[in-house]
Amino acid sequence: MHLIIVSGMLGVGKTSVILKLVGPLAEGGRKIVIIENDFGALGVDSEIVRRNGMEVRELKGGCICCTLKAGLIDDLRMLQANFSPDIAIVEPTGIADPEFIINSVQDISGLRIDSITTLIVIDAERFLKMKKMFERPLKNQLKVADVVLLNKVDTVSAKDLREIEQGIRAFSYEGKIRQIQADKGIGLDALEEVMK
Amino acid sequence: MTQDAEFIPTLAAVEIVGDLGGLSPAEANRLFSGVISEIAIGCTSSGVGTIGHIKANFTTYEGMLSVSCTTDDGKVRSRSEFNAPVKGYRSVMNVIVYGIEYSKMCTVIDSAVKKIPVKKTVTKAKDSECTDPHCKDPNCTDPTHRSIIKLG
Numbered sequence: 110m111h112l113i114i115v116s117g118m119l120g121v122g123k124t125s126v127i128l129k130l131v132g133p134l135a136e137g138g139r140k141i142v143i144i145e146n147d148f149g150a151l152g153v154d155s156e157i158v159r160r161n162g163m164e165v166r167e168l169k170g171g172c173i174c175c176t177l178k179a180g181l182i183d184d185l186r187m188l189q190a191n192f193s194p195d196i197a198i199v200e201p202t203g204i205a206d207p208e209f210i211i212n213s214v215q216d217i218s219g220l221r222i223d224s225i226t227t228l229i230v231i232d233a234e235r236f237l238k239m240k241k242m243f244e245r246p247l248k249n250q251l252k253v254a255d256v257v258l259l260n261k262v263d264t265v266s267a268k269d270l271r272e273i274e275q276g277i278r279a280f281s282y283e284g285k286i287r288q289i290q291a292d293k294g295i296g297l298d299a300l301e302e303v304m305k
Numbered sequence: 306m307t308q309d310a311e312f313i314p315t316l317a318a319v320e321i322v323g324d325l326g327g328l329s330p331a332e333a334n335r336l337f338s339g340v341i342s343e344i345a346i347g348c349t350s351s352g353v354g355t356i357g358h359i360k361a362n363f364t365t366y367e368g369m370l371s372v373s374c375t376t377d378d379g380k381v382r383s384r385s386e387f388n389a390p391v392k393g394y395r396s397v398m399n400v401i402v403y404g405i406e407y408s409k410m411c412t413v414i415d416s417a418v419k420k421i422p423v424k425k426t427v428t429k430a431k432d433s434e435c436t437d438p439h440c441k442d443p444n445c446t447d448p449t450h451r452s453i454i455k456l457g
Binding site: 118119120121125156203204232234235238239242292 | 314354355356357358360362364369373375376382384397401403
């Protein structure tokens with residue numbers, strides 16, 4: 110099973126990215142499961158995913174990189190045993206450290222993860238503010254990013270985009286940065302990096 | 306512990322049930338979006354440092370309005386909207402913000418929600434009133450042990 114972690118701070122557009130990714134990923138008959146971890150007590154994102162015709166497993170009221178770590182492992186085990194998915198997409202909360210998730214799902218008895226891709230979604234509109242406020246969690250997220258998806262690029266100028274990309278690089282991130290508009294599906298149609 | 310207590314936001318989950326009596330979809334979209342916008346602007350003017358997100362789904366038998374706001378100016382983005390007149394509806398809303406006391410946030414939410422016809426409102430907070438500055442446990446369930454981050 111290939112694991113895709115779609116991480117990023119609160120409100121960056123993680124669910125929108127997943128909704129647009131699922132279609133192309135499902136081509137060729139791949140089986141996909143989605144695990145949603147809403148920090149809020151009510152699962153808003155999972156309801157959206159469900160309304161889009163997908164089955165979703167919901168972990169709410171905590172964070173899967175710490176308090177709900179065991180729940181995540183149990184769910185992945187259960188989904189693998191019952192559905193044999195090709196891909197599991199995990200959307201952690203905005204405050205999660207994806208490295209903890211990566212470490213916690215490896216070498217677990219009864220769970221076979223063949224490969225992991227970590228996508229970090231960044232909100233172009235709020236990046237400079239978020240960078241100032243949440244430097245450490247942002248740095249942690251970028252440390253394990255395979256691809257950065259710079260979302261809402263339609264809300265900032267070309268000059269601001271250059272500054273934002275420099276800001277991302279300042280975290281010693283050397284991987285790909287894709288400019289996207291997740292709600293319109295722009296930039297996500299050929300995300301070949303998702304499948305290693 | 307995998308996160309820093311300072312990054313833990315103040316949050317509320319609100320569940321609303323109501324009836325708009327067949328309001329046109331355009332007006333219903335505008336009304337509900339306005340509530341989300343008002344919460345964002347209200348929280349900002351009450352001292353919120355940044356909005357994590359304010360997102361809500363308003364659902365009826367016929368469809369769903371899914372809206373969110375992440376900016377101080379109250380600009381609302383919608384993922385899906387109503388296309389049919391709205392009668393009975395149910396809404397789930399998560400408000401996640403940084404740098405505000407829970408009670409202030411609830412005042413803002415209550416004031417905004419009063420703008421729409423509501424039969425029942427349930428507001429749930431999770432670990433949101435801890436004010437002990439020495440408590441560094443982000444998973445603390447003691448309501449007296451949650452530090453509110455000071456920004457700026």
